Amino acid sequence: MAAADQPLADLDERALVDACLANQPGAFDLIVERHRRSVYQLCYRFVGNHEDASDLSQDVFIRAFRGLRRFRGQSSIATWLYRIGVNVCLNRVSAKSTLGKLTEPIHDRQFVDAGAESASDRILKEERAAHVRAAIAQLPPTQRATLILRMYHEMSHQEIASILGSSVGAVKANFFHALANLKKLLGEGI
Amino acid sequence: MPEDGTRTMHLKDDELVDLAEGARPESSAPHLASCEQCRRQVRDLRAMMSVAADVEAPEPSPLYWDHLSARVREAVATEAAARRPWLDEAAWRRVLMPAWAAVVASIIIVVALSSRLMAPPPSPAPPAAAVVKDTEVIDLWNGPAADDDESLTLVASLSAGLDLEAAGEAGLAAGGSAEHAVTHMDDDDLRELRRLLTQELAPSGA
Numbered sequence: 001m002a003a004a005d006q007p008l009a010d011l012d013e014r015a016l017v018d019a020c021l022a023n024q025p026g027a028f029d030l031i032v033e034r035h036r037r038s039v040y041q042l043c044y045r046f047v048g049n050h051e052d053a054s055d056l057s058q059d060v061f062i063r064a065f066r067g068l069r070r071f072r073g074q075s076s077i078a079t080w081l082y083r084i085g086v087n088v089c090l091n092r093v094s095a096k097s098t099l100g101k102l103t104e105p106i107h108d109r110q111f112v113d114a115g116a117e118s119a120s121d122r123i124l125k126e127e128r129a130a131h132v133r134a135a136i137a138q139l140p141p142t143q144r145a146t147l148i149l150r151m152y153h154e155m156s157h158q159e160i161a162s163i164l165g166s167s168v169g170a171v172k173a174n175f176f177h178a179l180a181n182l183k184k185l186l187g188e189g190i
Numbered sequence: 191m192p193e194d195g196t197r198t199m200h201l202k203d204d205e206l207v208d209l210a211e212g213a214r215p216e217s218s219a220p221h222l223a224s225c226e227q228c229r230r231q232v233r234d235l236r237a238m239m240s241v242a243a244d245v246e247a248p249e250p251s252p253l254y255w256d257h258l259s260a261r262v263r264e265a266v267a268t269e270a271a272a273r274r275p276w277l278d279e280a281a282w283r284r285v286l287m288p289a290w291a292a293v294v295a296s297i298i299i300v301v302a303l304s305s306r307l308m309a310p311p312p313s314p315a316p317p318a319a320a321v322v323k324d325t326e327v328i329d330l331w332n333g334p335a336a337d338d339d340e341s342l343t344l345v346a347s348l349s350a351g352l353d354l355e356a357a358g359e360a361g362l363a364a365g366g367s368a369e370h371a372v373t374h375m376d377d378d379d380l381r382e383l384r385r386l387l388t389q390e391l392a393p394s395g396a
Contacts (some may be wrong), residue, residue, distance in 0.1 A: 023270075030261050036255055041247040050250065054258065061262045062269060129245045136242070151242045170205035179238040186241070 014073045019148040021068055028068075032061050035081050038153065042082060045088035045148045056092060060085045075162070082153065083163045093141050103134050135185035141176035150175055201228045210235035 011019060019027035039060050044053035063084050071080055095137050124136060136144060149155045155163070157171045162173065201209070201221060208214045209222065210232050216222050222229055338367065 028262060028266060032259050033255075036258050036262075040258065041249070046249045050248075054261075057258060058261050058265060062265050065266045065269065066392065095319065131246045132241060136245075147242065152247070169204050172207045176203035176207050176235070179235050181232055181244075182238050182242065 013077050015066055017071050017073070017077070027047075027067060031064070031077060032155040035078060036061075038078065039081055039085055042085045042148065042153065043089055045133070045136065045152060047085075047092065047146065048133055052092070056085075056088055059088050063088065075159075079159060079163065082155070083148065085148070086163055090141050090145065091143075122144055132182075132186065135182055138185055139178055143174050144182065146174040147182070148169055201231075206235060208229050210239065273367060 006015075008016065008019060008027055016027060016031060019096070020031065034136045036057065040053055040057045043056035043060070044050065047053055047056065060081060064081055067084070071077070075083075078150065136147060142164065146160055149160045149163065150157070157168045157175075161171045166174075199221070201219060205214075206228065209216060209219060219228075222232070266344065
Protein backbone atom coordinates (compact mmCIF):
# COMPACT_ATOMS: atom_id res chain seq x y z
CA MET A 1 0.00 0.00 0.00
CA ALA A 2 1.37 3.41 -0.89
CA ALA A 3 2.18 5.73 2.00
CA ALA A 4 -0.43 8.19 0.78
CA ASP A 5 -3.15 5.54 1.15
CA GLN A 6 -2.19 4.49 4.65
CA PRO A 7 -3.81 5.97 7.75
CA LEU A 8 -1.49 8.57 9.26
CA ALA A 9 -1.27 6.63 12.51
CA ASP A 10 0.26 3.67 10.64
CA LEU A 11 3.04 5.64 9.00
CA ASP A 12 6.61 5.37 10.21
CA GLU A 13 8.33 8.57 11.27
CA ARG A 14 9.95 9.31 7.91
CA ALA A 15 6.67 8.79 6.08
CA LEU A 16 4.86 10.96 8.60
CA VAL A 17 7.34 13.79 8.01
CA ASP A 18 6.88 13.34 4.25
CA ALA A 19 3.13 13.57 4.75
CA CYS A 20 3.64 16.86 6.61
CA LEU A 21 5.77 18.17 3.76
CA ALA A 22 3.03 17.18 1.32
CA ASN A 23 0.58 19.27 3.38
CA GLN A 24 -1.45 16.20 4.23
CA PRO A 25 -4.12 17.34 6.70
CA GLY A 26 -3.56 16.15 10.23
CA ALA A 27 0.00 14.90 9.72
CA PHE A 28 1.72 17.58 11.77
CA ASP A 29 -1.10 17.47 14.33
CA LEU A 30 -0.21 13.83 14.88
CA ILE A 31 3.44 14.67 15.55
CA VAL A 32 2.34 17.33 18.04
CA GLU A 33 -0.08 14.95 19.71
CA ARG A 34 2.56 12.25 20.11
CA HIS A 35 5.28 14.47 21.50
CA ARG A 36 3.54 17.41 23.20
CA ARG A 37 3.75 15.92 26.67
CA SER A 38 7.47 15.19 26.62
CA VAL A 39 8.26 18.54 24.99
CA TYR A 40 6.18 20.37 27.59
CA GLN A 41 7.88 18.50 30.43
CA LEU A 42 11.32 19.27 29.03
CA CYS A 43 10.41 22.96 28.87
CA TYR A 44 8.77 22.95 32.29
CA ARG A 45 11.81 21.41 33.92
CA PHE A 46 13.96 24.02 32.26
CA VAL A 47 12.00 27.10 33.27
CA GLY A 48 9.98 25.89 36.26
CA ASN A 49 6.64 27.53 35.48
CA HIS A 50 3.63 26.67 33.36
CA GLU A 51 3.26 29.86 31.33
CA ASP A 52 6.81 29.90 30.04
CA ALA A 53 6.78 26.13 29.49
CA SER A 54 3.61 26.47 27.43
CA ASP A 55 5.02 29.28 25.29
CA LEU A 56 8.28 27.41 24.81
CA SER A 57 6.47 24.21 23.83
CA GLN A 58 4.57 26.08 21.15
CA ASP A 59 7.81 27.63 19.96
CA VAL A 60 9.46 24.21 19.74
CA PHE A 61 6.73 22.86 17.47
CA ILE A 62 6.70 25.93 15.25
CA ARG A 63 10.44 25.65 14.79
CA ALA A 64 10.05 21.97 14.08
CA PHE A 65 7.45 22.77 11.43
CA ARG A 66 9.79 25.30 9.82
CA GLY A 67 12.64 22.80 9.85
CA LEU A 68 10.77 19.73 8.61
CA ARG A 69 12.66 19.74 5.33
CA ARG A 70 15.90 19.40 7.25
CA PHE A 71 14.76 16.33 9.16
CA ARG A 72 16.74 13.48 7.60
CA GLY A 73 15.62 10.66 9.83
CA GLN A 74 19.09 10.06 11.24
CA SER A 75 17.61 10.37 14.71
CA SER A 76 14.08 9.83 15.96
CA ILE A 77 11.56 12.64 15.84
CA ALA A 78 11.68 12.67 19.65
CA THR A 79 15.44 13.25 19.71
CA TRP A 80 15.10 15.88 16.99
CA LEU A 81 12.40 17.67 19.00
CA TYR A 82 14.54 17.47 22.16
CA ARG A 83 17.38 19.09 20.26
CA ILE A 84 15.10 21.92 19.17
CA GLY A 85 13.63 22.10 22.67
CA VAL A 86 17.00 22.37 24.37
CA ASN A 87 18.07 25.13 21.98
CA VAL A 88 14.83 27.03 22.50
CA CYS A 89 15.14 26.69 26.28
CA LEU A 90 18.82 27.65 26.32
CA ASN A 91 18.02 30.73 24.23
CA ARG A 92 15.22 31.65 26.60
CA VAL A 93 17.22 31.28 29.79
CA SER A 94 20.09 33.24 28.32
CA ALA A 95 17.69 35.97 27.22
CA LYS A 96 15.95 36.40 30.55
CA SER A 97 16.06 35.13 34.05
CA THR A 98 13.18 32.85 34.99
CA LEU A 99 14.04 32.69 38.65
CA GLY A 100 11.32 35.14 39.56
CA LYS A 101 8.65 32.69 38.50
CA LEU A 102 10.04 29.59 40.13
CA THR A 103 7.87 29.87 43.18
CA GLU A 104 4.71 29.20 41.18
CA PRO A 105 2.05 27.75 43.48
CA ILE A 106 2.00 24.12 42.56
CA HIS A 107 -1.69 23.48 43.08
CA ASP A 108 -2.66 26.29 40.73
CA ARG A 109 -1.45 24.31 37.78
CA GLN A 110 -1.07 20.72 38.73
CA PHE A 111 -3.63 18.06 38.06
CA VAL A 112 -3.59 15.83 41.10
CA ASP A 113 -5.17 12.48 41.70
CA ALA A 114 -6.38 13.42 45.17
CA GLY A 115 -7.53 9.95 46.09
CA ALA A 116 -4.12 8.31 45.77
CA GLU A 117 -2.51 9.63 48.97
CA SER A 118 -3.35 11.64 52.05
CA ALA A 119 -3.52 15.41 51.78
CA SER A 120 -0.60 16.00 54.17
CA ASP A 121 1.62 13.47 52.41
CA ARG A 122 0.80 15.03 49.13
CA ILE A 123 1.62 18.53 50.34
CA LEU A 124 4.92 17.43 51.84
CA LYS A 125 5.89 15.60 48.69
CA GLU A 126 5.00 18.55 46.53
CA GLU A 127 6.90 20.99 48.68
CA ARG A 128 9.95 18.83 48.44
CA ALA A 129 9.53 18.40 44.69
CA ALA A 130 9.12 22.16 44.23
CA HIS A 131 12.30 22.71 46.23
CA VAL A 132 14.24 20.31 44.00
CA ARG A 133 12.76 21.76 40.78
CA ALA A 134 13.74 25.25 41.91
CA ALA A 135 17.28 24.04 42.59
CA ILE A 136 17.50 22.36 39.17
CA ALA A 137 16.30 25.55 37.51
CA GLN A 138 19.20 27.41 39.12
CA LEU A 139 21.85 25.16 37.62
CA PRO A 140 24.00 26.59 34.81
CA PRO A 141 22.09 26.00 31.54
CA THR A 142 24.27 23.24 30.06
CA GLN A 143 24.40 21.34 33.35
CA ARG A 144 20.63 21.78 33.65
CA ALA A 145 20.04 20.45 30.13
CA THR A 146 22.30 17.48 30.76
CA LEU A 147 20.64 16.56 34.04
CA ILE A 148 17.11 16.94 32.65
CA LEU A 149 17.78 14.85 29.56
CA ARG A 150 19.59 12.17 31.53
CA MET A 151 17.28 11.91 34.53
CA TYR A 152 13.86 12.59 33.08
CA HIS A 153 14.06 11.68 29.42
CA GLU A 154 16.25 8.61 29.83
CA MET A 155 18.68 9.64 27.14
CA SER A 156 22.12 8.06 26.85
CA HIS A 157 25.23 10.17 27.29
CA GLN A 158 25.85 9.66 23.58
CA GLU A 159 22.41 11.03 22.64
CA ILE A 160 22.85 14.00 24.96
CA ALA A 161 26.25 14.68 23.42
CA SER A 162 24.61 14.68 20.00
CA ILE A 163 21.89 17.09 21.13
CA LEU A 164 24.28 19.46 22.87
CA GLY A 165 26.97 19.19 20.23
CA SER A 166 29.62 18.04 22.68
CA SER A 167 31.56 14.90 23.56
CA VAL A 168 30.43 12.03 25.78
CA GLY A 169 33.23 12.90 28.22
CA ALA A 170 31.99 16.50 28.44
CA VAL A 171 28.43 15.30 29.02
CA LYS A 172 29.52 13.05 31.88
CA ALA A 173 31.55 15.87 33.40
CA ASN A 174 28.53 18.19 33.12
CA PHE A 175 26.33 15.57 34.73
CA PHE A 176 28.83 15.16 37.57
CA HIS A 177 28.93 18.91 38.21
CA ALA A 178 25.15 19.22 37.89
CA LEU A 179 24.64 16.66 40.66
CA ALA A 180 27.37 18.21 42.81
CA ASN A 181 25.83 21.67 42.42
CA LEU A 182 22.37 20.29 43.09
CA LYS A 183 23.66 18.95 46.41
CA LYS A 184 25.06 22.36 47.31
CA LEU A 185 21.83 24.15 46.35
CA LEU A 186 19.66 21.77 48.34
CA GLY A 187 22.00 21.87 51.32
CA GLU A 188 20.93 19.80 54.29
CA GLY A 189 17.26 20.44 53.69
CA ILE A 190 16.64 17.44 51.55
CA MET B 191 49.96 12.87 49.80
CA PRO B 192 50.87 9.26 50.67
CA GLU B 193 54.01 8.56 52.77
CA ASP B 194 55.82 7.01 49.81
CA GLY B 195 55.68 10.37 48.04
CA THR B 196 53.47 9.31 45.13
CA ARG B 197 50.56 11.60 44.23
CA THR B 198 47.12 10.09 44.77
CA MET B 199 45.26 9.85 41.47
CA HIS B 200 41.56 10.21 42.23
CA LEU B 201 38.94 8.95 39.85
CA LYS B 202 37.92 11.35 37.12
CA ASP B 203 34.44 12.88 36.85
CA ASP B 204 33.32 10.56 34.06
CA GLU B 205 34.65 7.50 35.91
CA LEU B 206 32.73 8.53 39.04
CA VAL B 207 29.57 8.96 36.97
CA ASP B 208 29.98 5.53 35.38
CA LEU B 209 30.43 3.97 38.82
CA ALA B 210 27.45 5.84 40.29
CA GLU B 211 25.22 4.82 37.40
CA GLY B 212 26.45 1.23 37.51
CA ALA B 213 27.77 1.43 33.98
CA ARG B 214 30.96 -0.16 35.27
CA PRO B 215 31.45 -2.35 38.34
CA GLU B 216 33.29 -1.03 41.39
CA SER B 217 35.69 -3.93 41.03
CA SER B 218 36.98 -2.27 37.88
CA ALA B 219 38.24 0.69 39.98
CA PRO B 220 40.60 -0.70 42.63
CA HIS B 221 41.32 2.87 43.76
CA LEU B 222 37.81 3.10 45.18
CA ALA B 223 38.53 0.54 47.91
CA SER B 224 41.36 2.63 49.29
CA CYS B 225 39.98 6.18 48.79
CA GLU B 226 37.26 7.46 51.09
CA GLN B 227 36.98 10.71 49.12
CA CYS B 228 36.09 8.94 45.88
CA ARG B 229 33.72 6.55 47.69
CA ARG B 230 31.92 9.55 49.21
CA GLN B 231 31.62 11.20 45.83
CA VAL B 232 30.04 8.10 44.35
CA ARG B 233 27.60 7.94 47.30
CA ASP B 234 26.70 11.63 46.87
CA LEU B 235 26.11 11.20 43.16
CA ARG B 236 23.78 8.28 43.76
CA ALA B 237 21.91 10.20 46.45
CA MET B 238 21.34 13.22 44.18
CA MET B 239 20.26 11.00 41.31
CA SER B 240 17.72 9.42 43.62
CA VAL B 241 16.47 12.81 44.83
CA ALA B 242 16.12 14.11 41.27
CA ALA B 243 14.45 10.95 40.04
CA ASP B 244 11.70 11.28 42.65
CA VAL B 245 10.59 14.65 41.27
CA GLU B 246 7.94 14.46 38.63
CA ALA B 247 7.02 17.38 36.44
CA PRO B 248 3.61 18.75 37.43
CA GLU B 249 0.90 17.33 35.24
CA PRO B 250 -1.35 20.01 33.74
CA SER B 251 -5.08 19.52 33.45
CA PRO B 252 -6.02 16.87 30.87
CA LEU B 253 -7.77 19.62 28.93
CA TYR B 254 -4.48 21.46 28.56
CA TRP B 255 -3.07 19.10 25.92
CA ASP B 256 -5.84 19.82 23.44
CA HIS B 257 -5.40 23.50 24.18
CA LEU B 258 -1.68 23.24 23.39
CA SER B 259 -2.40 21.35 20.17
CA ALA B 260 -4.91 24.00 19.12
CA ARG B 261 -2.38 26.78 19.81
CA VAL B 262 0.26 25.03 17.75
CA ARG B 263 -2.20 24.28 14.93
CA GLU B 264 -3.24 27.92 14.75
CA ALA B 265 0.34 29.18 14.84
CA VAL B 266 1.44 26.72 12.17
CA ALA B 267 -1.50 27.63 9.94
CA THR B 268 -0.61 31.31 10.24
CA GLU B 269 3.01 30.53 9.51
CA ALA B 270 2.15 28.36 6.51
CA ALA B 271 -0.18 30.98 5.06
CA ALA B 272 2.45 33.68 5.44
CA ARG B 273 5.27 31.77 3.81
CA ARG B 274 3.45 29.82 1.08
CA PRO B 275 3.72 32.39 -1.74
CA TRP B 276 7.47 32.60 -1.23
CA LEU B 277 8.18 28.92 -0.91
CA ASP B 278 5.79 27.56 -3.51
CA GLU B 279 7.61 26.77 -6.75
CA ALA B 280 4.65 27.64 -8.94
CA ALA B 281 4.33 30.95 -7.15
CA TRP B 282 7.96 31.72 -7.85
CA ARG B 283 7.33 30.94 -11.51
CA ARG B 284 4.34 33.27 -11.55
CA VAL B 285 6.44 36.05 -10.08
CA LEU B 286 9.57 35.57 -12.12
CA MET B 287 8.12 34.91 -15.57
CA PRO B 288 6.54 38.32 -16.11
CA ALA B 289 9.66 39.96 -14.72
CA TRP B 290 11.83 37.98 -17.10
CA ALA B 291 9.54 38.87 -19.98
CA ALA B 292 9.70 42.52 -19.01
CA VAL B 293 13.50 42.50 -19.02
CA VAL B 294 13.71 40.79 -22.41
CA ALA B 295 11.09 43.07 -23.93
CA SER B 296 12.89 46.15 -22.63
CA ILE B 297 16.13 44.96 -24.19
CA ILE B 298 14.38 44.38 -27.51
CA ILE B 299 12.85 47.84 -27.57
CA VAL B 300 16.07 49.56 -26.58
CA VAL B 301 18.07 47.66 -29.19
CA ALA B 302 15.51 48.34 -31.89
CA LEU B 303 15.26 52.04 -31.24
CA SER B 304 18.97 52.65 -30.72
CA SER B 305 19.92 50.79 -33.89
CA ARG B 306 17.63 53.06 -35.83
CA LEU B 307 18.40 56.35 -34.19
CA MET B 308 22.16 55.76 -34.09
CA ALA B 309 22.32 54.74 -37.74
CA PRO B 310 24.60 56.75 -40.09
CA PRO B 311 22.95 59.52 -42.15
CA PRO B 312 21.03 58.31 -45.19
CA SER B 313 22.40 58.64 -48.70
CA PRO B 314 21.07 61.79 -50.28
CA ALA B 315 18.86 60.51 -53.11
CA PRO B 316 17.26 57.11 -52.93
CA PRO B 317 16.20 55.57 -56.21
CA ALA B 318 12.59 56.27 -57.04
CA ALA B 319 11.79 52.59 -57.12
CA ALA B 320 12.96 52.23 -53.58
CA VAL B 321 10.62 54.88 -52.17
CA VAL B 322 7.94 53.27 -50.10
CA LYS B 323 4.50 54.64 -50.23
CA ASP B 324 2.78 55.62 -46.98
CA THR B 325 0.13 52.99 -47.44
CA GLU B 326 2.55 50.09 -47.84
CA VAL B 327 3.21 47.79 -44.90
CA ILE B 328 6.84 47.08 -44.19
CA ASP B 329 7.53 43.61 -42.92
CA LEU B 330 10.71 44.14 -40.91
CA TRP B 331 11.08 40.50 -39.87
CA ASN B 332 10.55 38.70 -43.16
CA GLY B 333 11.49 41.18 -45.76
CA PRO B 334 14.79 41.07 -47.63
CA ALA B 335 16.25 43.72 -45.30
CA ALA B 336 15.93 41.43 -42.34
CA ASP B 337 18.49 39.01 -43.70
CA ASP B 338 21.17 41.69 -43.91
CA ASP B 339 20.40 43.68 -40.78
CA GLU B 340 22.28 42.32 -37.73
CA SER B 341 20.24 44.37 -35.30
CA LEU B 342 17.00 42.92 -36.64
CA THR B 343 18.46 39.43 -36.37
CA LEU B 344 19.39 40.16 -32.76
CA VAL B 345 15.94 41.50 -32.00
CA ALA B 346 14.32 38.49 -33.64
CA SER B 347 16.39 36.03 -31.63
CA LEU B 348 15.78 37.86 -28.36
CA SER B 349 12.07 38.01 -28.88
CA ALA B 350 11.64 34.42 -30.07
CA GLY B 351 10.74 33.08 -26.63
CA LEU B 352 8.94 36.15 -25.39
CA ASP B 353 5.52 35.61 -23.88
CA LEU B 354 3.75 38.82 -24.82
CA GLU B 355 0.91 38.07 -22.47
CA ALA B 356 3.37 37.73 -19.63
CA ALA B 357 4.99 40.97 -20.66
CA GLY B 358 1.62 42.63 -20.52
CA GLU B 359 1.05 41.22 -17.03
CA ALA B 360 4.34 42.71 -15.99
CA GLY B 361 2.96 46.17 -16.70
CA LEU B 362 5.30 46.79 -19.55
CA ALA B 363 2.94 49.23 -21.25
CA ALA B 364 2.66 51.42 -18.20
CA GLY B 365 3.02 55.14 -18.75
CA GLY B 366 6.63 56.18 -19.16
CA SER B 367 7.78 52.79 -20.47
CA ALA B 368 9.45 52.38 -23.86
CA GLU B 369 6.53 50.44 -25.26
CA HIS B 370 4.14 53.10 -24.09
CA ALA B 371 6.21 55.71 -25.92
CA VAL B 372 6.18 53.74 -29.16
CA THR B 373 2.50 52.86 -29.10
CA HIS B 374 1.36 56.36 -28.19
CA MET B 375 3.16 58.38 -30.88
CA ASP B 376 1.24 61.19 -32.50
CA ASP B 377 1.04 61.60 -36.29
CA ASP B 378 4.23 63.66 -36.56
CA ASP B 379 6.22 61.14 -34.55
CA LEU B 380 4.91 58.26 -36.63
CA ARG B 381 5.71 60.06 -39.84
CA GLU B 382 9.27 60.73 -38.66
CA LEU B 383 9.71 57.13 -37.55
CA ARG B 384 8.43 55.88 -40.89
CA ARG B 385 10.80 58.20 -42.72
CA LEU B 386 13.77 56.94 -40.71
CA LEU B 387 12.83 53.33 -41.32
CA THR B 388 12.37 53.98 -45.00
CA GLN B 389 15.77 55.60 -45.27
CA GLU B 390 17.35 52.76 -43.37
CA LEU B 391 15.84 50.10 -45.59
CA ALA B 392 16.29 51.85 -48.91
CA PRO B 393 20.09 51.31 -49.45
CA SER B 394 19.76 47.59 -49.02
CA GLY B 395 17.46 47.48 -52.02
CA ALA B 396 14.18 46.99 -50.18
